[in-house]
Amino acid sequence: MTDGDDGPYYALCSPHDPIAQAALVARRADYAAWRVCHSQVGPLTEGNRDWDEHAAELRASPGGTPRFIESHLVALDVLDRLPSLRRLVEDMMHLDMYTLVRIAEVIFKLDPDLDGDAGAWAFLDEQLTAYLTPKRAAQVLPTPAAITRKLRQLLSLLQAEIPDGKKKEREQKRELDDGYLQYPDGPGTVGTAISHDQATAAIIDRALREHAAQKGLTIAEAHADIVLNQVTVSVTMNVYKANDIPGAPTFLPDRTLLTEEAEEKLDEHVGRVRDMDEAAHSEVEGYSPSGAQRAYLEGRDGTCRWPGCDAPAEGTDKDHRVNHADGGATSPRNMVCLCRRHHNRKTEKLIHYLFDDVTGDVYWLFANGKWVVDEAAGPLAPANRRWLSTLGERLKKRRARLWGTA
Template sequence: MESYYIVNDPNDPLAARATEIRKQDYLFWKEVKPDLEDDFDISCHTLATRTGLSERRTRDITMALYRLAELPLTRALQETYYFLDFSRLITIDAVLSKLGDVPTETLERIDQELASYLTPTSPRQVLPSNTNLRRKLNGLIAVETPTPEEEKEATPQKDPYFTYSSFGGKAGLAVEFDEATLIAIDEHVSQAAEKHNLTKADALAKLILGDIEQRVKVVLHMYRAYDQKAAPGFIQGFGWVSPETADGIRPTQKRDMDLARELESESYVTPPLIGAFVEGRDGVCRWPGCHRPAESCQKDHRIDHAKGGKTAGSNLASLCQHHHNIKTDGGAFYIMDPHTGDIVWLFDDGHWEYDEPQGPLAPKNKNWALTVGQAIAARRAAAKERNDS
């Protein structure tokens, strides 16, 4: 069967109309976008007043189109299917902007991965949500961080700690750390917030001012291939990190996910090892398009435990409370490929949707991490050879 996104279903008149609107919108802006050499601000202003959009939106759309021009494979997909609306195109530009000026081969690498992520591989797939697209892109750029030597040259000696006044008697604080430090701080703050029922901002203030104490041990869950020299890591609650950051996090306990994948348990409650596999495979709630992280989802027995359904990766899927309720109420049910974790959702009205797992253990992401790890190891070896000679 042909692979396609539901937004491009040729037999669905509603989807076809929406695609036509996206296409016209895209072609319109492609035609009228200002040249970057023109007086850019005035051009955006004029376009904004003539289209009724804000200047900010006009600028974002323009920059998104220039960004897409740097990503020929992704652009070719868009100009075949017209499946990406401007929200998603702007997300692509916004995330890639964090990279600053990068060599062409970096953009080529990202373009290749992005195009492969956006290419449907099954019929009736649900288009990745804006949030999941942003997470994917953040993962792609996380492993493109500069090597330590380049970083040293680029880092100014300024203290990256800023305070600023905001609106209505509020003031803000912005600080920058290396990734590993930030992950540890964030985990401490999150735990304190949960324990004392505070917002994370309040928890941070109270921790620093000594109003509350936090002496618990922070537990980080990282997925990483240990049989590889330079594998990126995936930290639960944070996302993909570079091999350098992953190296900086020393595990106190290692668990084998290949083993966990095959495990079965008699108990109804999911044992931690099987749970870690399911969360690592799913990444997010398996309701198509939902982006609730798997670690805050429930583990649904596809076939009820009472009816002989196993407590094992092949019979468990992450569903957030809301979508678990919908499934329990009988409005929809699913079947799952036990090897890939792919899910087909079947709805009461007879239509069906295809959902692929998004976590670091999902087949596609495992392959990506493997390729990235090999590329980074090769780059390091080449740099070492240059230094040695």
């Protein structure tokens, strides 16, 4: 593996891969075209443009619906408010317009009280730039879903700083139908959208998935069965919190960052506390990992470790890198999370991997000699532990600037 001589880079920007280089040229051209559109229209978020007129004019050039054009131009508006990220994107061109649109859609949910806060935007800029800077050669770029998940974590941290008085004022304005919506969803079907606080939503999601798996139902069928037949479902949930980092936040296995309110609500249901550092170095007899080992693996990996797979780690197979039959230990040092489909691909020897148990990195080796590295993304991943160790101090300084507290 000599690609490391080129320094850190994402696999989709590999200087050794002609397909990656061709795609890089295409991304750069697409970005440049939208920049030309943006320069002619100006920032849409300033609210001083006749968008209907511009949309009619632009449709003849890039094509697409007014909504499609608008989403791309707003994405550039948002990127312009994140100068470090913009420099990184224009230098590397690793993010396509689709990903930039997804980022803008999430940031648009920033609380109005924070939208005009330059410090909040600087915080997002710093954190996103660090997250989207490669750390090693041939690294797999986080998927758009992973990027928006990280962004929601950052927004949760910022939202938590809104004064309690404003939060209570909003809560008092709630109406009966708040958080509940039904809408036509095709011939003969109706969609239902329900919003809950984080803790309640996490418990419901886990119950639905458990019941669906046990009964061979879809999630929607499991929901109907539980509600209409008053089914009782018992669930086990893992939550993660660093005990060696003062003020560390609490995470769900999918890397959802819990608010203080959600953490307090879930604390009421905690039945067992496990030492994940101890589980990380443990080894058991037999093929199946212990409950503590499974909890650690899911907390470390976050998702299936196949390159680009976003299947949640919960419910995945726990694969022995060195097969158990060949003497491989049943230990997190020799195991990674793989969804059933990709576990089968590995078992069929269509692809191989190496595992670095210190960094949590998985090096995937393809038959044609190509290789990529997948970074662990769960709340227990080494990279996330380093992030948490510095995040607390940064937030403390930000709060001091905002509220005049130490």
